[in-house]
Amino acid sequence: MIRLNDILDRTLSYNPGANLDVIKRAYVFSAKVHQGQMRLSGEPYLVHPIEVGGILTDLRMDVDSIATGLLHDVVEDAWTELDQIESTFGKEISTLVDGVTKISQISYGTSEKRQAENLRKMIVAMTKDVRVILIKLADRLHNMRTLEYHEEDKRVKISQETRDIYAPLAHRLGINWLRSELDDLSFMHLNSERYYRLAKRIAKSRKEREKYIKEVEGIIKEILTKQGITADVSGRPKNLYSINQKMEKYDLDFDQVYDIIAFRVIVGSIRDCYQALGTIHSHWKPIPQRIKDYIAMPKANGYQSLHTTVIGPYGERVEIQIRTEQMHSVAEGGIAAHWKYKEGKVIQEKSDWEFAWLRQLLEWQQEVPDATEFLNTVKLDLFPNEVFVFTPRGDVKEFPKGATPVDFAYSIHTDIGNRCAGAKITGRIVSLKAELKNGDIVEIITSPTQKPNKDWLRFVKTSKAKAKIRQWTAREQRERKSALGRELLEKDFRKHGLNFSRLTRSGEMEKVARECNYKEAEALIAAVGSGILPSSQIIKRLVREEGLKPGEVPVLPKAIRKTASQSPTAISIMGVDDIMVRFGKCCNPLPGDSVMGFITRGRGVTVHKADCPWALESDQERRLEVQWDPRAQSLRPAKIKVVCIDRPGMLAQITQSIASVDVNIKKAKAQTTMDKKAINIFELDVRDIAHLRNVIKSVEKVGGVISVERLSG
Numbered sequence: 087m088i089r090l091n092d093i094l095d096r097t098l099s100y101n102p103g104a105n106l107d108v109i110k111r112a113y114v115f116s117a118k119v120h121q122g123q124m125r126l127s128g129e130p131y132l133v134h135p136i137e138v139g140g141i142l143t144d145l146r147m148d149v150d151s152i153a154t155g156l157l158h159d160v161v162e163d164a165w166t167e168l169d170q171i172e173s174t175f176g177k178e179i180s181t182l183v184d185g186v187t188k189i190s191q192i193s194y195g196t197s198e199k200r201q202a203e204n205l206r207k208m209i210v211a212m213t214k215d216v217r218v219i220l221i222k223l224a225d226r227l228h229n230m231r232t233l234e235y236h237e238e239d240k241r242v243k244i245s246q247e248t249r250d251i252y253a254p255l256a257h258r259l260g261i262n263w264l265r266s267e268l269d270d271l272s273f274m275h276l277n278s279e280r281y282y283r284l285a286k287r288i289a290k291s292r293k294e295r296e297k298y299i300k301e302v303e304g305i306i307k308e309i310l311t312k313q314g315i316t317a318d319v320s321g322r323p324k325n326l327y328s329i330n331q332k333m334e335k336y337d338l339d340f341d342q343v344y345d346i347i348a349f350r351v352i353v354g355s356i357r358d359c360y361q362a363l364g365t366i367h368s369h370w371k372p373i374p375q376r377i378k379d380y381i382a383m384p385k386a387n388g389y390q391s392l393h394t395t396v397i398g399p400y401g402e403r404v405e406i407q408i409r410t411e412q413m414h415s416v417a418e419g420g421i422a423a424h425w426k427y428k429e430g431k432v433i434q435e436k437s438d439w440e441f442a443w444l445r446q447l448l449e450w451q452q453e454v455p456d457a458t459e460f461l462n463t464v465k466l467d468l469f470p471n472e473v474f475v476f477t478p479r480g481d482v483k484e485f486p487k488g489a490t491p492v493d494f495a496y497s498i499h500t501d502i503g504n505r506c507a508g509a510k511i512t513g514r515i516v517s518l519k520a521e522l523k524n525g526d527i528v529e530i531i532t533s534p535t536q537k538p539n540k541d542w543l544r545f546v547k548t549s550k551a552k553a554k555i556r557q558w559t560a561r562e563q564r565e566r567k568s569a570l571g572r573e574l575l576e577k578d579f580r581k582h583g584l585n586f587s588r589l590t591r592s593g594e595m596e597k598v599a600r601e602c603n604y605k606e607a608e609a610l611i612a613a614v615g616s617g618i619l620p621s622s623q624i625i626k627r628l629v630r631e632e633g634l635k636p637g638e639v640p641v642l643p644k645a646i647r648k649t650a651s652q653s654p655t656a657i658s659i660m661g662v663d664d665i666m667v668r669f670g671k672c673c674n675p676l677p678g679d680s681v682m683g684f685i686t687r688g689r690g691v692t693v694h695k696a697d698c699p700w701a702l703e704s705d706q707e708r709r710l711e712v713q714w715d716p717r718a719q720s721l722r723p724a725k726i727k728v729v730c731i732d733r734p735g736m737l738a739q740i741t742q743s744i745a746s747v748d749v750n751i752k753k754a755k756a757q758t759t760m761d762k763k764a765i766n767i768f769e770l771d772v773r774d775i776a777h778l779r780n781v782i783k784s785v786e787k788v789g790g791v792i793s794v795e796r797l798s799g
């Protein structure tokens with residue numbers, strides 16, 4: 087068992103100016119608070135924080151971290167107030183203790199892999215100071231080392247959490263020894279039968295193995311020395327967890343797993359690394375795909391080394407790693423290997439603790455040529471653009487930054503999203519637009535009468551929510567069009583003696599739908615409702631298909647002729663010809679006027695001038711884009727009002743000027759006023775608005791004419 091003095095000595099060994107007083111005070115405080123508490127092993131509880139402090143010295147941590155290690159359980163397990171830590175040890179240590187306590191409180195929830203990944207991200211997102219994670223890792227390592235005192239189910243739960251979350255975190259931080267010990271311990275508890283079988287086999291072959299290691303070490307040393315390279319060569323079995331993984335991955339038997347032993351060659355310089363690699367390759371044949379240059383391309387966690395696998399003296403595979411002393415210390419110590427102490431302080435600004443993680447990654451980025459690979463790795467580690475929130479049950483959910491309760495609702499279930507009427511964040515009612523923040527507990531309030539709103543599209547962030555809202559509004563629109571189409575058709579059918587529901591049931595409508603290139607009758611009906619297909623087209627086809635019943639003979643052709651003659655349309659509607667078009671009597675639009683179409687119940691489409699008051703007031707749902715058809719050569723009625731002096735011959739002069747621009751007068755009406763003026767109304771046939779303007783200009787030129795204007799009605 088480690089004692090306080092060991093911790094103090096070790097601290098001084100790498101941090102000679104350390105302020106040991108803080109550590110001593112933390113020890114006394116912790117001893118007092120935990121007094122009388124026992125661990126399951128029967129030891130005093132204090133053993134645990136002291137061991138954690140010891141592991142933190144293995145990680146070469148600073149004084150504040152070690153003190154936090156000693157204090158890390160006083161809030162959670164001994165009900166000490168955080169205020170008391172702050173007043174006794176200062177803000178820095180109380181913030182660290184708070185961070186470690188918070189991580190311990192995150193619930194692991196289900197054991198799904200994805201969940202684990204989220205939790206890992208959550209821990210990182212919540213932890214600005216990387217020391218909190220390292221202290222938590224030290225805590226977890228000691229708990230794993232003493233896990234056998236727990237009940238089976240608790241052992242399994244803690245081991246899974248270690249395997250899925252804490253070992254990968256240690257890996258991200260590049261602390262190899264910590265990672266492999268965590269991996270082995272969780273392997274031991276989760277699959278103990280296999281673990282012990284492997285351990286036994288390795289132990290059994292120990293003598294042989296040691297002989298083999300000596301032999302290979304000797305050969306490597308010898309060939310390198312001949313080239314003038316001084317090297318420290320050592321071989322050792324890999325950890326059981328990775329041997330087991332290898333066996334499972336490649337479906338190997340234990341005897342086939344030669345590379346349970348890895349040889350490590352440590353040399354003086356980078357140049358020696360490559361030279362050693364060349365020398366070894368010229369002695370033993372390398373396996374080409376197994377050569378990895380992590381010196382030129384370090385892993386994102388900073389790991390550098392040359393890896394190769396060669397065919398060894400007995401035709402077996404031998405795995406060799408070549409690196410410098412400096413690379414080796416990074417490989418083992420990870421993030422901590424970069425820290426330097428001077429006069430008891432880490433030579434870094436305080437804020438550097440907060441951003442050490444980020445800075446490290448950025449430095450490594452400059453060394454990693456493959457930017458995308460780097461970014462992918464970093465994305466897992468740092469997520470400024472993501473937020474992590476909880477469901478009321480404690481599950482973690484991940485969203486893009488700026489996501490709202492509506493995104494959250496859709497992430498749970500489409501129905502929850504569609505009926506999402508409100509939300510509570512950590513118990514408080516918030517707006518549906520509210521931005522989710524890290525750590526929020528989000529609860530959705532649904533209402534059976536709630537429907538998705540198009541406006542939601544303006545603030546939701548996830549593509550799932552967007553897609554679902556669009557889907558819903560599209561469906562709603564389709565339903566509205568269908569209802570309108572049905573109504574139009576029922577009326578028009580009735581006029582022609584056809585029975586809408588009978589034709590629908592009998593499948594006749596389906597047939598017409600396919601003829602008109604619609605998938606089904608429902609789509610055909612919707613097309614009528616949206617105005618792209620006139621009901622007359624359907625009626626024509628049905629009449630032809632069905633043949634006419636005796637009573638209907640005289641009515642139908644007449645009606646169709648009427649429809650056809652009434653529409654020398656001059657109007658095109660979304661590229662569909664032969665639609666029944668009427669013009670608003672109120673505004674009498676002319677080609678060239680800007681116009682607007684309206685679906686009229688049972689009467690096709692009515693076209694009004696865009697500024698016609700009737701058009702502006704009418705139901706926007708029925709509105710339809712229409713254009714004048716430039717190919718049409720039909721004439722349209724127009725009215726003008728001409729005011730002139732009341733004198734003989736005036737009317738003749740005006741009619742002549744109208745005729746001179748090639749316009750037919752259909753009707754004229756004149757009346758005189760008390761003040762000797764005449765007001766004449768002419769009904770004309772014109773081609774378009776330009777034609778009408780010509781008329782007006784021509785009439786204005788006539789002497790005695792006071793004003794000329796177009797009448798709308």
Ligand code: MN
Pocket residue numbers: 134158159225
């Ligand atoms: Mn603990």
